[in-house]
Amino acid sequence: MAAQVFNTMPFSLLYHKYMIPVSNEVTSMVLSYVEEKTNGRPLDMALDVGCGTGRYTLPLAPHFKKVLGIDICDSQINVAKRYNTANNVSYMVASAERLPVENNSVDLVSSGLAAHFFTIDKFVNESVRVLKTNGCLAAHGYHPSSEIEYRDLSHGLNTVMSEMWDTLCQQAYTTGLSEAADHMLNQYHTIYETIDLKDKKWIKDIPVKYQMSISEIFGFARSLCTCQILLEKNEKEAKQLLAQTDKSVPFGLLTLLPATLHRPGKRMRDILGEEADSAQLNFYIKHYCVLACKH
Ligand SMILES: C[S@@+](CC[C@H](N)C(=O)[O-])C[C@H]1O[C@@H](n2cnc3c(N)ncnc32)[C@H](O)[C@@H]1O
Incomplete structure (x- = not known):
């Protein structure tokens, strides 16, 4: 796979x-x-x-x-x-x-x-x-998890990220990548x-x-094979949703994931407000x- x-x-x-x-x-x-x-x-x-x-x-x-x-x-x-x-x-x-x-x-x-x-x-x-x-x-x-540190906004940003990691891990378990996920988790x-x-x-x-911008963090998520599998599975839904593409997300595709991921790029941008484009986050x-x- x-x-x-x-x-x-x-x-x-x-x-x-x-x-x-x-x-x-x-x-x-x-x-x-x-x-x-x-x-x-x-x-x-x-x-x-x-x-x-x-x-x-x-x-x-x-x-x-x-x-x-x-x-x-x-x-x-x-x-x-x-x-x-x-x-x-x-x-x-x-x-x-x-x-x-x-x-x-x-x-x-x-x-x-x-x-x-x-x-x-x-x-x-x-x-x-x-x-x-x-x-x-x-x-x-x-390890398929991360810790973000950014001023007093870390908690909200980490909540969005950990929901995203959970969804991607679940995806691994339903698409023949369970052994790979187990190896990474242990x-x-x-x-x-x-x-x-x-x-x-x-x-x-x-x-x-790592010091990363929001776009780089979501670019990283986009480069994971579980994310790619999810996108391929949901292509139809993805195409219908294309109009809602969030400009912050590389290739605009992460916004097309199922509701469980609920537009993580947009949520993180909302948390960061005006700093969304310029913020360099500590990403562990x-x-x-x-x-x-x-x-
Ligand atoms: C996440 S990438 C890591 C690539 C690279 N080492 C890096 O750090 O960027 C995993 C790579 O393993 C390769 N791969 C998966 N199964 C393989 C196998 N049985 N033999 C050789 N390569 C394999 C994939 O094609 C993919 O390029």
Whole structure:
């Protein structure tokens, strides 16, 4: 299901533009772990699995001789090739359950915001197969919730956002994404438990702060695959409602969601009043990371 959603050029471009920015905290955490486990030896190869548009692939480039990003969707790979390139980075269409590299050839298998979509036992087995001795596996993601901080208006803004998260999570449970939702809600604890390596750790509740405008926050919501599924399901209703489009919302589409979401962009704009266009909100998203080393 997820793979189908990501596999159109318009959605990949939208994803590339609006998904929350890469977390430097998490990237540094992964790189420090690799450095510690490999004792500072030169690093030949990193594999970014479910690389999407290459947002987490490119930051690996300065640290490895070669980086390969793979994703099951060709539209994602095409956007990655267009926007996230470097001399030592390449991309190809391939699946997490069948990694296109040889045994014992990779220093880092990394996956950002994607492992919840994989068949986990196959992905983990494949990762262990391709890792060199002392090579590392890293899988990280974000919790589907947020905390907004903006002057004395935080409470109202958070109420709107948490209703929206609830609806999107419910959507995941009714459209074949329940396993993915479970993984995200338990901060990859099940994934951590599936990894049959002794040397592993699970880091949860990593606070990451973004400064975002309302449009960026709703752009982010719009780039979630559950939101895309909801929009596709309600296309008819959506078209009828087009006239009511709220200009603050990227692509005007979030306003077309069912009543449970009740025009969140408009509600947040109402709360912010005159500041709606200029406000930069502190937007906190919890991240988490599973790290393991093959000995
Ligand atoms: C939310 S995106 C994350 C993309 C990227 N890592 C990032 O941080 O922006 C999830 C990605 O996982 C990919 N994906 C889903 N199932 C996959 C699978 N079985 N094998 C490889 N990629 C997969 C999707 O096509 C999508 O690009």
